[in-house]
Amino acid sequence: MKNLFYKEFKLSVHPTCYLFLLLATMLLIPNYPYYVVFFYQTLGIFFIFLNGNTTNDITFTTLLPIRKRDAVKARFYTVIIFELLQIIVTIPFAILRNVLNPAENLAGMEANIALFGLVFMMFGIFNIVFLPMFYKTAYKTGIPYLISCAAMILFVIIAEVAINLLPTLKVTLDTTNTVYFPQQMIVFLIGIILSVLLTAFAYAMSVRQFEKLDL
Amino acid sequence: MEVLSVKNINKGYEKFQLRNVSFCVEGGCIMGFIGRNGAGKTTTMKSMLNLVHPDSGAIQFFGMDLQAHEFEIKQRISFIFGAAQYYSQSKLKTIADVYRRFYKTWDEALYQTYLSRFELDSEKKIKQLSQGMSIKFALSLALSHHAELLILDEPTSGLDPVSRDELLTIFEDIVDHEGASIFFSTHITSDLDKNADDITYIKNGEIFASEKRESFVDSYRIVEGSATLLPQLLKKKIIGFHERKGEFSGLLRKEDANDTQNLKISTADLESIMVCIERKETDEEPVL
Numbered sequence: 001m002k003n004l005f006y007k008e009f010k011l012s013v014h015p016t017c018y019l020f021l022l023l024a025t026m027l028l029i030p031n032y033p034y035y036v037v038f039f040y041q042t043l044g045i046f047f048i049f050l051n052g053n054t055t056n057d058i059t060f061t062t063l064l065p066i067r068k069r070d071a072v073k074a075r076f077y078t079v080i081i082f083e084l085l086q087i088i089v090t091i092p093f094a095i096l097r098n099v100l101n102p103a104e105n106l107a108g109m110e111a112n113i114a115l116f117g118l119v120f121m122m123f124g125i126f127n128i129v130f131l132p133m134f135y136k137t138a139y140k141t142g143i144p145y146l147i148s149c150a151a152m153i154l155f156v157i158i159a160e161v162a163i164n165l166l167p168t169l170k171v172t173l174d175t176t177n178t179v180y181f182p183q184q185m186i187v188f189l190i191g192i193i194l195s196v197l198l199t200a201f202a203y204a205m206s207v208r209q210f211e212k213l214d215l
Numbered sequence: 216m217e218v219l220s221v222k223n224i225n226k227g228y229e230k231f232q233l234r235n236v237s238f239c240v241e242g243g244c245i246m247g248f249i250g251r252n253g254a255g256k257t258t259t260m261k262s263m264l265n266l267v268h269p270d271s272g273a274i275q276f277f278g279m280d281l282q283a284h285e286f287e288i289k290q291r292i293s294f295i296f297g298a299a300q301y302y303s304q305s306k307l308k309t310i311a312d313v314y315r316r317f318y319k320t321w322d323e324a325l326y327q328t329y330l331s332r333f334e335l336d337s338e339k340k341i342k343q344l345s346q347g348m349s350i351k352f353a354l355s356l357a358l359s360h361h362a363e364l365l366i367l368d369e370p371t372s373g374l375d376p377v378s379r380d381e382l383l384t385i386f387e388d389i390v391d392h393e394g395a396s397i398f399f400s401t402h403i404t405s406d407l408d409k410n411a412d413d414i415t416y417i418k419n420g421e422i423f424a425s426e427k428r429e430s431f432v433d434s435y436r437i438v439e440g441s442a443t444l445l446p447q448l449l450k451k452k453i454i455g456f457h458e459r460k461g462e463f464s465g466l467l468r469k470e471d472a473n474d475t476q477n478l479k480i481s482t483a484d485l486e487s488i489m490v491c492i493e494r495k496e497t498d499e500e501p502v503l
Contacts, residue, residue, distance in 0.1 A: 003316040010313050011302055060301040060310075062266055064317050065289030214267040 004066060004074035011060070012075075014051045017044035017082050024086070027093040030101050033108035034094075035156050038119045041086040042126045042152070045079050046145045049134055058138050062215055069207045072135060076203050079131070083123045087116055098176050108160060114173040114184035117191030118159050124191075124198030125151050132205035138213055216242045217278070218364050218396045224262055224272035231420060233258055236272070238415045238425040240364070240398050245390055247407035247428070248400040249485065250417035251493050256400040257296065259417065260368050264294055276364065290318065293362035297369050298349035303342035307335060307352055318360035326359035332381075346373040354382065358389065365389070367399040371406050383409050404485035414485065418492065428485070435488050439464045440478035449475065455491025466491035 020040040027034055052058065061071045094111035109115045129151045133144035163169045172183040219240040226233040233255050240246050250256050261267035263274055265285055274281040276288040302310055307330075315321040330337060333351040335344075344352060350373050357365060371379045387410050389395050401407065407414060407428060415425040424431055438453060442463045450456065453465035466488060472480050 003313075006316060007313045010309060011305060055303065055305075056301040059296075062264075063294065063296075064314070065286065066317070067285055068265070212268070215261065 001070065001074060001077075004061075004064075004070055005077060007061070007064075008074050008078045011055070012048055012052060012057050013078060014044060014047035016047050017041070020044040021082075021085060021089050024090040024093045027090055027097045027111050028100070030097075030103060031105055031107040033156075034105070034111055034115055035108070035119065035122060035152075037090060038083075038086055038122060039149075039152065041082055042123075042130070042145075042148070045082060045126075046130070046141060048075075048078070049141045053139060053141065058215065068210050072203065072207050072210050076127075076131070076199070076206070079127065080199065083127075087119060091116070102176065109163065110174055110176050112173075112176055112184055113181065114187040117184070117188035118156075120188070120191030120195040121159075122152050122155055124195035125155050127195075128198040128202040128205075131202045132209055135206040135209040135213070138210060138215070218242050218276065219263070219398065220273075220275045221259070221263060222273045222275075224259065224269045224274070226258060226262060226267065226269045231255070231258075233262070233269070233420045236262075236417070236420075236422055238422060240396050241413070242396055243390055243394050244412040245386055245397045245399075245410055246413040246415060247404075247411035247485075248398060248415050248417070249402065249404055249407065249489060250400075251402065251489070254417045255420040256417060257368055260294070260296075260366060260400060263366065264289075290320075291362060292364045292366060293357040293360065294366040295353045295357045295368065295370065297353070298346055298373065299341060299344075299353040299356075300349065301341070304340060306338060306340055308337035310341070311337065311356060314356050315359075320361045322359055322361060325361075326355060329355035329358055332385075333378075347375060347378060350374060351378070358385070361393060361395075363395050365395060365397045365399070367397065369401060370399055371401055371403055379403070379406060380409075386410060404489055407485055416489070423492070432483060432485060432488065434469050435483040436467050436469055436472040437464065437481045437483050437487055438467045438472065438475060438478050439481075444477045455494035457494065 020043065023037050023040050026032060026037045058071075062068075094115070097111050105111065109118065126148050130144045130148035133147065134141060163174050172180040173187060217239045221239065222237050224233055224236040231253070236255070236259055238246075248256055248260070258267055262269045262272075263281075265281060276284075276292060279288060281288060299310070311326065315323070315326070329335075333348070333355060335348065335352055335355065341349065341352070350370065354367075354370060357367070371382060374382065383406060386397050386399075390397060411428045413426065414428045414431055416423045416431075435454075440463065442458050442461050445463060449467075449471070452471045453463075453467060456463060456465040466483060467475070467480075
């Protein structure tokens with residue numbers, strides 16, 4: 001697995017994945033839907049797959065002494081790493097944003113720990129929709145990405161609407177007031193758990209799809 | 216000892232089917248896998264490597280079942296499918312740096328030998344290689360970890376005659392000095408005339424023959440002569456009968472070639488055998 005991982009970063013990862021990490025600075029924008037920063041990273045991940053078609057990544061990978069499921073596992077690790085990196089890199093800017101400008105974000109969720117919980121869920125949704133759909137053909141990337149974007153947007157709309165319509169959620173989650181940290185922490189933990197579950201399920205589905213595929 | 220055993224592989228597609236494909240490769244042998252385009256060579260080879268899933272059948276390497284020991288088996292074999300058509304923007308050295316990590320038996324000195332033998336510059340990018348050079352690069356990778364069995368799909372197509380000859384000499388060295396076996400597909404049958412011990416011939420998804428090359432070639436004769444001197448009974452036995460301007464040519468099984476007065480009988484080679492066997496019925500009657 002270590003070798004496949006090396007291969008991923010040496011040959012497969014698209015440079016935009018690193019570039020999009022810089023978009024963490026967008027959390028310094030006073031009024032902005034902060035989910036967008038994380039959306040961009042899914043675009044970077046999409047580019048890894050799209051570029052893989054151009055470079056015949058799967059052709060090379062199948063020449064290696066590995067099982068097909070190992071290739072899926074290595075790619076999942078790569079995806080997860082960039083999702084986690086995006087979150088980790090963004091956290092300091094979220095803190096900085098609130099220090100520099102404590103005013104309310106008028107364009108969506110505050111940059112708090114609950115936001116990161118929701119982002120974890122969003123990444124989980126991306127993983128469960130995009131990855132198994134890609135591994136069904138190991139070629140088609142456009143439609144799976146469009147559908148995964150639609151699913152993520154739907155999730156964000158539902159989350160935002162729920163938070164804005166339900167006063168309890170609005171008061172406890174859409175705030176930087178540290179009094180509500182425990183409630184926000186619960187959302188964060190639920191986000192992680194959901195993301196792990198969805199990604200594990202996505203992995204099982206992707207392996208099954210890819211194993212079935214004739215290359 | 217059998218290094219590869221393929222038994223009763225079946226794989227159905229909408230318009231093509233592999234049917235009961237069986238053969239085995241012995242240790243220290245070169246086996247040529249021949250058949251015309253679309254006969255099922257690549258599908259068979261991909262099935263052997265778990266890249267295509269056969270509907271039924273069994274594949275064993277070194278006495279081990281492929282499904283149960285895929286990881287271990289793939290460490291001991293090497294395979295390429297044509298030229299290195301991947302990561303066109305990457306340098307050869309970058310790709311080799313990734314590839315070599317996967318093999319415990321990687322021999323860097325041997326790899327460097329192949330690079331200089333094939334005149335490959337590891338600073339070049341894949342996109343800068345010609346078709347022939349890119350095959351040579353793919354081969355350099357495949358040949359550098361002391362694989363016990365090399366499975367090569369069309370390794371000689373796209374190479375110039377000198378390079379082909381050089382490659383075939385390398386095959387001989389690998390088999391003679393390392394005791395490895397080579398299974399390679401080709402439609403350039405003259406490559407096999409040079410050094411294949413065995414041949415497996417696939418036709419329309421079925422194994423037509425799998426035996427020693429010499430005995431296979433020796434079981435046929437080329438027959439030529441004037442069509443007027445050809446007895447009707449013998450004509451029916453001719454495989455791939457072709458007539459033009461009163462002269463005919465075709466193939467006979469060795470046992471049918473005894474009673475052929477006034478006709479020219481000569482030994483066959485793989486190409487003429489394959490051409491005659493594959494020659495369509497329409498050749499017997501002029502189309503125009």
